Amino acid sequence: MDIYLLEAMINGLLLGGVLALLALGLNLIFGVIDVVWIAYADIVMCGMYVLYYLYAQYGVPLPIAFLVAIVSMAAMGVLVHMIIIAPVLESAPINQLLATGGLLFFLQSFATLLFGTDFRNIGVRLPILEIADIYISFSRLLAFGIGLVGAIVLYIFLKRTYIGTAIRAIAQDRDIIGLMGVDQRKIYLVTSAIGGALAGLAACLLALQYDVHPYIGNTFGPVIFMICVLGGLGNMIGGFIASFIISMIIAIGGYYSNTELAYVFAFAFFIVLMFVRPRGLFTR
């Protein structure tokens, strides 16, 4: 096999790890709260700015800056739920979309106002690994590894704890969950915190590879939504697998043409698949 193609595929696989993290967060929130956070990728943007300022501007050690970014995005997730989602929880879905869509414009404009439109880099230079003539960026490898660990920790939490079991149960039957002694509002807050924390973790991993600017969310947002719909909205395992399918199409498409066209291929694949399986690849 062509060694450059192999390299592209490996990089695609590694990119999939971070996308999977975001798909997990979005699917978790949709499955449990039944609301789509249109502004999810912009919460990632906020996390990247937190990391940038802490590490690049104020010299906070990287691991601590990572931790603060994750925790502050978890807090932001809770705030988003309390301020924006909770008041429209019983409203029509279109109103919920407008509310979280409004948050997207708010965050992008506010970030522009605060930070300007400059592209900023946190300035961590990680080496490029060379394994048998294949070049792999260490930052991507790290992002993939940490992303995978994050997904496994989330899986264990959902599978083994009472709160995790309640989170899965509420997604299956929210009307009677109170009969189990579960306070629905509390579970929504925990879920929003986890969703925010996943965005914060993804922000840390993406900041190693990309410059941060107020509109960086637009680069990932549409792809993440496409992944979630492809995997079946609310289906966490489906979204996880779909992340790797899409990242692979982008990587291989990019190898044969260029990155812009690769996204066209990915979206074309998505559109065709929506005709064949309108409810997603992995619907039950």
Added chain:
Amino acid sequence: MLSLASVSAGYGSFQALFGVSLDVPNGEAVGVIGPNGAGKTTLMRAISGLIPLREGAMSIEGQSIAGMPSHKIIEQGIAHVPENRRLFPRLSVEENLRIGAFIPQARARFAEQLDWVYTLFPKMKDRRDQLAGTLSGGEQQMCAIGRALMSKPKLLLMDEPSAGLAPLVVQQVFELVQRIRAEGLTVLIVEQNVQQVLEVVDRAYLLEVGKIKLSGTAAELKNNNFIRQSYMGL
């Protein structure tokens, strides 16, 4: 143990219960019978806090529970087996039982309660890792009752446990009710299957269009002409 005084409840502009009063004494099994749409399920949902009371008082062991949300009412010792079982279909049997033990006092006793439920329903132990949605109707009812028992309730509310089950399985479900009574639990059971429910309860109330029309011991109601004609087809 449970006492309702002039309880009214409903959904939106629709009122389903009009001044219902009833008592469930400690250790007894009490039935609520009545036709479709009489408000039986609304009554159960009002007791467990799924819908708010419009008027009236409600207490368990003398302590008022009116206005409490459902996740607090279960902590007072009232567990509810909902109509149509409502298991979490993509959780395993054991995960369904675990969520039944969500309240703090039940979590501490999880292993003990699980043993008890598995002794009552050995079939559930065989199927512990199976997804609840793949169980048969009768097994789902066992799992739903087991899930409610995991919270170690004082009072068990059962909403139409025989609904949608084959006649032979209905028989088994009523045997289950008797086994639960033998464990010393107080039971309030809502049923359309009048003849069979009167065999397992001590007393019963007849609910029609949201009002209590009749009440008495099971024996009295079995011999009541109105009930025999309207609900037993005799």
